[in-house]
Amino acid sequence: MRILAIATRVIKELIRDKRTLTLMFVAPIIIILLLSVLFSANSTTNVKIGTVAVSKTIRSNLDNTKHVAVKTYDSKKQAKKALKDEKIDSIIQKKSSGYSITYANTDSTKTTAVKMAFKNAVTEDTMTTMKNQMGTMKTQLQTTASALTKVEQLLPAKTRAKLASQASTPKTTTKVTKVAKTKVTNHYVYGDSSTGFFDKILPILMGFFVFFFVFLISGMALLKERTSGTLDRLLATPVKRSEIVFGYMISYGILAIVQTIVIVMATIWLLGIDIVGNVFNLVIINLILALVALAFGILVSTFARSEFQMVQFIPLIVIPQVFFSGIIPLDSMADWVKDISYIIPIKYSGDASTAIMMHGAHLSTLGLDIGVLGGILIVLTFLNIVGLKRYRKV
Amino acid sequence: MTDSIISLTHLVKKFGKQTVLQDVNLDLMPGEIVGLIGPSGAGKSTVIKTALGMEVADGGSATVFKQTMPNRQLLSRIGYMAQTDALYEALSGRENLQFFGKMKGINKKNISTEIKHAAAVVDLTEDLSKRVSGYSGGMMRRLSLAIALLGEPELLILDEPTVGIDPALRRQIWKELGSIRDEGRSILITTHVMDEAELTDRVALLLGGRVMAFDTPQNLKKQYEVPTIEDVFLKAEGVQS
């Protein structure tokens, strides 16, 4: 009963704070739109490709592609040095077995651009080869045909008739060079084929928005309750400390659900991004994350004396979450760096959301992520309920 | 003293190195208004907060309704008004009253009559639908008092309730406090307005971390050989410094 009254009150206050509300829903959409433009517009990216032992036709095909420049190197070593010095964005090397392509991959749009350009160049090359071969075949066929006619006239009439019936299926002995599908091996200096794509950061970004806003707004709200004295007044009534915390959880949980739905809808409708899994599952994950953010917000607010001090916690609590969330691959980093990522809530929500959005994972397969988030949530909530003892001893 | 509502004995309270309350003894009987006066910073608010269990005492004991504070269940029988207004500014006056009413555990049936009555006492009936952010300072103070009055608590603890309230309304509020006392309920009130101290049943003068004098206004005036409580206050403070 009291829990609900607190939740309704908090929601009422939130709804009346129009500016904050607008920011919560509009800011994520604007940022997502901006990012999608940044990450998917590859038409204007200029790329430089270094080639080693690549045929002239492919080179000129590449060179003719818009926004692509080609530089030829004598050895792989030279090319690699150029790649390292950022003079070129990738190396295409012809090997006996096929092509080996190395991408710097620091900018995924460039990687995509190189892949596209190379594919087109090879296709064009194959087409030209095929055209040439067709031409040769044609002349060969013509010569064969005229030779045959000559031979035919020398043959007796009976054999001639027999031959005519077979003429529709002429057997040519011309050796056709089979156009094998070009074998391409890709190497990435940085990350892998899926690094940095907008699709990949979207789930993390969504978690980030939920976390950031819920953390900040709830922290501020609780801080205000404390500094304005309403918390004291609240605690001067027989309300339980846990009822206050749970009341806040309900209201901010609802807020996070709405925010997640808005962000998901915006990504589906405005960006046309496919979400393989169930949107409902996504909402659940973000709801848990929001409750974790709320718990963080309440906890941190007790250490802040003013709203300005609350803001100072953003670099400490929120920013590291982004770095360790999986946006930057941590595989190659030192062990202790990897260890930090195990206590980063956004990492788990990001992993889970990625699995849902890209692979259609069901909640039941995301036990680990949900479990860890739930664990963090329980610990923090407990700390908060106990922490309110600072303001009332019972 | 057996049936006292509030009983503070040898109460000690320190903030860091500063000892605010050295030895405070105070009791409040049913159907009594006790005024707590003393210079600013004497520790009046601290006495109240310690009695309510919002601060832990460093020594001595505080019992309310014969039970040691802090005690959560007892809080439903106490109406507390803090020195700061402590209102939700985004909500209207009525919503504030409703919210705190629910927190106090007033049952649904009575809540609207309770609100009506409390609002009438502080003359806020007309402005209940307004958001608190649009209230004047005095209106906020009145709303804060109305919240404390909700639920007809047996004990009212009011920390400077009449600051910024006009004389006519102040008189009305004191009339209400009088009738609350006549119902047998008790009130502990702090004030800097010495005229109000005259209206209480007993006055406690807090000075130097101790209750220097605790008696009826008449007896205090006699004791200090002065015509008003204000003179009592000034004389006591003069002796102290």
Ligand SMILES: Nc1ncnc2c1ncn2[C@@H]1O[C@H](COP(=O)(O)OP(=O)(O)OP(=O)(O)O)[C@@H](O)[C@H]1O
């Ligand atoms: N939370 C606190 N931390 C540290 N010191 C405090 C705290 N609360 C009060 N004090 C100190 O205790 C002393 C008494 O404060 P208190 O608020 O009880 O005074 P008061 O008698 O109510 O004064 P006023 O009439 O101005 O309201 C002051 O010196 C104040 O600085």
Ligand SMILES: [Mg+2]
């Ligand atoms: Mg005070």
